[in-house]
Amino acid sequence: GERHQEWVxxxxxxxxxxxxINDSLGHAAGxxxxxxxxxxxxxxxxxxxxxxxxxxxxxxxxxxSVEDAHxxxxxxxxxxxxxxxxxxxxxxxIVPTVSIGIALNVPESTSTSLLxxxxxxxxxxxxxxxxxxxxxxxxxxxxxxxxxxxEGEIRRxxxxxxxxxxxxxxxxxxxxxxxxxxxLVRWQHPTRGLLFPLxxxxxxxxxxxxxxxxxxxxxxxxxxxxxxxxxxxxxSVNVSPVQLARADWLQSFTATxxxxxxxxxxxxxxLTEATVMSLLPDMxxxxxxxxxxxxxxxxxNFGTGFSSISLxxxxxxxxxxxxxxxxxxxSRIDDSASxxxxxxxxxxxxxxxTGIAVxxxxxxxHGLLLRHGWSHGQGYLYARPAPEPVLSVPTGAP
Numbered sequence: 001g002e003r004h005q006e007w008v009x010x011x012x013x014x015x016x017x018x019x020x021i022n023d024s025l026g027h028a029a030g031x032x033x034x035x036x037x038x039x040x041x042x043x044x045x046x047x048x049x050x051x052x053x054x055x056x057x058x059x060x061x062x063x064x065s066v067e068d069a070h071x072x073x074x075x076x077x078x079x080x081x082x083x084x085x086x087x088x089x090x091x092x093x094i095v096p097t098v099s100i101g102i103a104l105n106v107p108e109s110t111s112t113s114l115l116x117x118x119x120x121x122x123x124x125x126x127x128x129x130x131x132x133x134x135x136x137x138x139x140x141x142x143x144x145x146x147x148x149x150x151e152g153e154i155r156r157x158x159x160x161x162x163x164x165x166x167x168x169x170x171x172x173x174x175x176x177x178x179x180x181x182x183x184l185v186r187w188q189h190p191t192r193g194l195l196f197p198l199x200x201x202x203x204x205x206x207x208x209x210x211x212x213x214x215x216x217x218x219x220x221x222x223x224x225x226x227x228x229x230x231x232x233x234x235x236s237v238n239v240s241p242v243q244l245a246r247a248d249w250l251q252s253f254t255a256t257x258x259x260x261x262x263x264x265x266x267x268x269x270x271l272t273e274a275t276v277m278s279l280l281p282d283m284x285x286x287x288x289x290x291x292x293x294x295x296x297x298x299x300x301n302f303g304t305g306f307s308s309i310s311l312x313x314x315x316x317x318x319x320x321x322x323x324x325x326x327x328x329x330x331s332r333i334d335d336s337a338s339x340x341x342x343x344x345x346x347x348x349x350x351x352x353x354t355g356i357a358v359x360x361x362x363x364x365x366h367g368l369l370l371r372h373g374w375s376h377g378q379g380y381l382y383a384r385p386a387p388e389p390v391l392s393v394p395t396g397a398p
Contacts, residue, residue, distance in 0.1 A: 009063040009072040012101040012118040016130040018057035029089045044078040076100050076133035097131035150203045162188050166385035170378045173370045180233030181389045183221050205242050214243045222260035236268040241275045250286040268296035291316035320348050324359025330368045345373040
């Protein structure tokens with residue numbers, strides 16, 4: 001009979017959350033898990049299919065002849081099921097899971113493009129929640145292109161000075177006196193209007209353009225501080241892990257402050273909890289050096305990650321920002337949110353840090369936070385971010 005079109009399928013597999021296993025149980029145990037998983041994958045493949053290891057916790061599977069996408073799907077499903085059965089390592093019970101990116105060859109495919117496509121699909125499988133498989137399809141192609149387009153646009157926008165700063169005041173909860181500001185970057189896009197970080201920051205970080213963006217923000221903030229000695233309190237700037245990873249980051253940061261003759265005590269660096277978790281020893285050393293000249297260090301989005309309390313002791317942290325998700329839940333008299341808020345503020349005060357509750361929108365939240373013991377707040381209740389910093393905010397209800 002007539003032969004159907006057959007596909008070559010390439011799969012990229014990644015063992016989910018392998019690093020914590022490796023770190024906590026050691027490399028020997030990690031290798032044992034990898035060997036077991038490799039055996040399980042090989043066990044469900046057909047004789048002519050191939051599996052190989054491609055770096056740390058990644059595997060590549062090649063299916064040389066598959067009738068259709070559904071055939072590839074069945075193999076992927078078999079692999080996902082086979083891997084996810086319990087195994088014991090050093091007396092620990094582990095259920096390994098795997099994420100899979102699948103690429104099918106098209107006439108213009110090369111081995112390089114297939115690997116790239118499978119890798120992109122794997123990234124989406126992980127983003128969708130792991131322990132699953134995902135095809136690379138047209139939609140993924142268009143997403144990849146969109147990222148490249150945004151990257152080109154950001155480059156152009158940085159050169160054209162389209163990134164602007166809006167300032168949001170941080171107030172003392174007790175008397176609503178302005179005690180500082182956070183500098184928030186916005187993109188004044190020529191055709192799309194005012195864009196928020198969610199629209200451009202992920203691409204700026206992936207492409208490394210966040211370094212130039214961060215530098216522009218710091219320049220503007222320093223210009224403002226130099227021109228406005230009357231501004232109350234310091235200004236916080238957000239710093240990305242991509243910036244911290246640069247060898248010249250510290251030198252460039254201090255040089256910018258010096259060039260504008262800005263007192264380092266008027267600047268605070270905001271790092272997200274996730275960034276703080278992934279700091280390398282030399283980054284910690286640089287932050288400690290900045291702290292020694294007076295720059296503050298606040299941990300943003302606190303309570304959303306899994307940060308260990310010991311980090312607050314080991315890092316030169318001067319403040320914590322309670323994440324807006326907790327503040328939002330306070331208004332519903334949610335006991336667990338209140339317990340967390342009270343617990344964290346005890347920690348903040350015990351370590352003599354500045355505690356700032358973010359995302360305060362109602363008088364109820366303001367009152368609860370004050371009662372829990374928080375000293376500072378930031379949110380729409382006091383003021384929205386605006387192009388100019390403010391010296392005061394309206395007082396609340398009597």
